[in-house]
Every structure is written in C-alpha cells, then in structure tokens.
Amino acid sequence: MRHFLRDDDLSPAEQSRVLDLAAELKASPHQQRPLAGPRSVAMIFDKPTLRTQTSFSAGIAELGGFPMVVEGRLAGIGVRESVEDVARVLGRQVAAVVWRTFHQSDLDTMAAHAGVPVVNALTDEFHPCQLVADLLTVREHKGDLAGLTAAFVGDAACNMGNSWLLAGATAGMHVRVSAPEGYLPDEAMFARAAEIAAGTGGSVAAVADPVAAVTGADVVVTDTWVSMGKEEEAEARAAVFAPWSLTTRLLAHARPDAVALHCLPAYRGKEIDAEVLEGPQSVVWDEAENRRHAQKAVLAFLLDPSLAQDPTAGER
Numbered sequence: 001m002r003h004f005l006r007d008d009d010l011s012p013a014e015q016s017r018v019l020d021l022a023a024e025l026k027a028s029p030h031q032q033r034p035l036a037g038p039r040s041v042a043m044i045f046d047k048p049t050l051r052t053q054t055s056f057s058a059g060i061a062e063l064g065g066f067p068m069v070v071e072g073r074l075a076g077i078g079v080r081e082s083v084e085d086v087a088r089v090l091g092r093q094v095a096a097v098v099w100r101t102f103h104q105s106d107l108d109t110m111a112a113h114a115g116v117p118v119v120n121a122l123t124d125e126f127h128p129c130q131l132v133a134d135l136l137t138v139r140e141h142k143g144d145l146a147g148l149t150a151a152f153v154g155d156a157a158c159n160m161g162n163s164w165l166l167a168g169a170t171a172g173m174h175v176r177v178s179a180p181e182g183y184l185p186d187e188a189m190f191a192r193a194a195e196i197a198a199g200t201g202g203s204v205a206a207v208a209d210p211v212a213a214v215t216g217a218d219v220v221v222t223d224t225w226v227s228m229g230k231e232e233e234a235e236a237r238a239a240v241f242a243p244w245s246l247t248t249r250l251l252a253h254a255r256p257d258a259v260a261l262h263c264l265p266a267y268r269g270k271e272i273d274a275e276v277l278e279g280p281q282s283v284v285w286d287e288a289e290n291r292r293h294a295q296k297a298v299l300a301f302l303l304d305p306s307l308a309q310d311p312t313a314g315e316r
Contacts, residue, residue, distance in 0.1 A: 002302050003111040003118045005104070007128040007166035008192065012200050014301075015135075015170050021307060022136050022290070022297035025062075032296075034303040035065025039095040041299070043121070046072035046101040051264060052121050052129075055291035056098055063296055068094060078106060087113035096299060117302035119295075127159040130263050131167035132294035137287040138219050141259050146172030146201060150219040151254070153210050153244045154271050155237070157183045160223045160263060165193035165204050172200035178213035179206075180240050210244045217254040221261045222246040222271050238270060246272040251281065259283045 003009065010018060025031060035041065041060045045053060057067040070090075077086050083106050090097055091114035099107055100121035111118040120128050139145055152164045156179040165185055168175035175193070177184060184206050193204040207213035214220055222244075225237045251260060260272075260282045268274040277284060300307050 001115070001117065004128060004298050004302060005107055005111055005118065005120045006126045007131055007163050008170060008196060009128070010170065012170050012172070012196075015132075015167070018132060018294075018297045018301050019136055019139060021300060022132065022293045023139075025296045025300070026136075026290070026293040029062050032300045032304070032307065033064035034300050034307075035060060035063040035095060038064055038066040040066045040068045040093065041096045041098060042068050042070050042090050042094040044070045044072050044075070044077070044097070044099045044101065045121075046077070046099075047122065049100055051288055051291050052100050056121065056295055059292045059296040059299070062292075063299060065095065072101070077101075083109040084113045086110070088115075091115035095303060117299075119298060119302070123159060125159055125162060126166075127163045127263070128167065129291065129295050129298060130160065131163045132298060133287055133290040134164075134221070134261055134263070135167060135171055136290045136294050137261065137283050138259065140286065140290075141283055142218055142257075147174070148218040149174040149176065149216060150221060151176045151178065151207075151213040151217040152221045152223075153178045153213060153246060153250070154222045154241060155179060155183050155225050156185055158223065160221075161185045162189050164221060165189055166196065169193040169197035169200060169202045169204055172197075172202040173219075174203045174205075176205050176207045176213040176217070178208065178210045178244065180244065181208075183240075210250060211253050214250055215253045218258055219261065220246060220251055220254050220258055223263055224265065224267060225271050226267075241271065245270065246276050248273055248275050248279070251276055261287055264288060 060067040087110045096117045097114050098119045098121045102124050104123045104125040150168050150173050156177045162185050197203050225241045262284050
C-alpha cells in the first residue's frame with residue numbers, strides 16, 4: 001500500500017514518472033480511468049480551499065471516479081471520533097482518501113489505518129501535491145529539471161519551504177531558500193534534503209540575502225507571508241518580510257528567462273508585486289491549472305501499480 005504523505009515518499013525515478021504521467025494526462029485527460037465504476041475518493045477539508053477542492057474534484061471525475069466531499073467540521077475528526085476510527089470507516093467506503101488538514105501526525109495515522117491510499121492535500125508541514133504541480137509547470141517552461149536553480153524567498157518556515165527543499169532536491173535541482181532570521185525550515189529538513197540531493201546531483205542552501213538567492217536563478221518562488229492560522233501576525237510580518245517581497249526589481253536579478261511561481265492565494269503588493277504576478281515571467285495560472293493534472297497522476301500512480309512503470313523502459 002502506497003501513500004503520498006510528504007514529498008520524499010517518491011524516489012527520484014518515481015517523481016519523474018509521476019511528472020511524465022501528469023504530462024500525459026494533461027495532453028489526454030481521459031487516457032487513464034483507474035476510478036471507473038465510478039469508485040469514490042473521500043476528500044476531507046479542514047482548512048479553507050479553492051484550488052485543492054476544485055482540482056481534485058475535476059481530476060477524480062476525469063479518472064472515472066466520484067469525488068466524495070467529507071466536511072471536516074461535521075465529521076469532527078479527532079474530536080467526535082478518533083482519526084483511527086474515521087480511517088477504518090472511510091477505508092471501507094472509498095478507493096482513496098485525500099485530506100487537507102493541520103497536523104502531519106494525523107495524516108500519518110489516517111494512512112496507518114485506512115487500508116487505502118492516503119494523499120496529503122496540505123498539512124502545516126508539507127504540500128507535496130502543490131510541488132508536483134510546480135515541478136510540472138517548471139518542466140513545461142524550462143525543460144529538464146536537473147541542474148536548474150530555484151530560489152524560494154519569503155516565509156520559508158512553512159509547508160511550501162519544506163516541500164520545495166525535498167521535492168527540488170529529489171528532482172536534482174539547486175534549491176536556495178532565503179528568509180528573515182527565524183523563518184527558515186528547521187535543520188532536520190535541510191539535512192533530509194541534502195541527503196536526497198547527494199544522490200541526485202542537486203543541492204540545498206540557506207541564503208540570507210534575497211538578492212544573492214535570486215541572482216542567476218531559473219525559477220523564483222514565493223508564498224504568502226501569513227499562513228492559515230497566523231492572521232493575527234499579518235502586520236508584524238509585513239515589516240519583517242518587506243525585503244523579501246518578489247518585486248520586479250528583485251526578479252531582475254534572476255536569469256532573463258526565469259519563471260515566477262506562487263501557489264496562491266496571492267496578496268499583491270506584499271509577498272509579490274502585481275506587475276510580477278501578472279507579468280510575462282509569471283507562470284502562476286499554469287501552475288494553478290496543473291494541480292489537476294499533477295493530482296490525477298498521483299492518484300493514478302497510487303491506485304494502479306502498472307502505471308508506476310516507465311512504458312518506454314524496454315525501448316532503451
């Protein structure tokens with residue numbers, strides 16, 4: 001039984017295959033139908049959602065399945081019923097569970113007891129489906145991922161900072177993370193990403209100066225400075241993070257053909273300028289669309305073991 005709970009659940013070869021599959025499904029949306037029946041997939045949302053709910057719903061339908069929305073507050077997971085009990089119930093009703101929640105430990109518990117694949121649709125610690133979409137987007141615009149340099153600027157002590165370290169290293173990229181003091185991923189995350197990078201030819205680094213981090217980068221990434229649950233810190237964070245705002249001036253230090261990413265929602269004039277978000281180097285809207293194709297590939301990969309195999313392997 002395979003799950004997708006964090007970015008390093010995929011080996012480099014598996015990540016590459018999932019990206020290939022995502023590209024195939026984008027070109028031919030109904031090529032794979034592992035959920036034909038239709039079989040149901042439970043989608044649980046404990047946090048606000050737009051792209052996650054719509055992209056998973058559309059993607060599950062295109063895979064031949066039924067997207068079953070489970071309202072997290074009504075279910076009372078971990079309050080009204082334990083995560084273990086909910087997992088055992090859902091596992092007898094659905095082909096897979098997609099959960100957007102707070103604690104990574106709860107997701108791990110769900111995976112341990114559900115008996116069906118469990119997919120992380122966002123936790124406080126990781127956002128792996130977003131990274132598959134991000135890497136698919138970068139690959140579409142820049143070609144091979146290995147050897148590219150990606151700079152993440154802003155609040156990196158968040159799920160996106162962690163996931164960019166792990167997924168970027170898995171892809172063989174050189175990932176630079178730049179944030180104010182106290183807003184970097186923890187040392188264990190850097191250590192894990194460095195371990196992966198040692199086997200892929202990539203690298204990871206913390207770079208204090210945002211200009212130095214962005215200089216020569218092929219990809220520049222940012223995210224909101226105020227993650228869900230930290231809204232009361234918005235004013236204080238705006239002052240701290242101002243030098244890390246992705247402005248046209250900062251982006252000018254990247255390569256001329258660099259692409260800019262933001263997983264949305266975006267707050268123009270704060271973590272990103274409107275001129276960057278709407279400008280010619282922005283691939284944000286492709287990135288948002290690619291959530292659907294990436295998540296279809298993840299689900300198909302988990303549900304149909306034959307899809308984990310590279311169909312061209314015998315031709316090499």
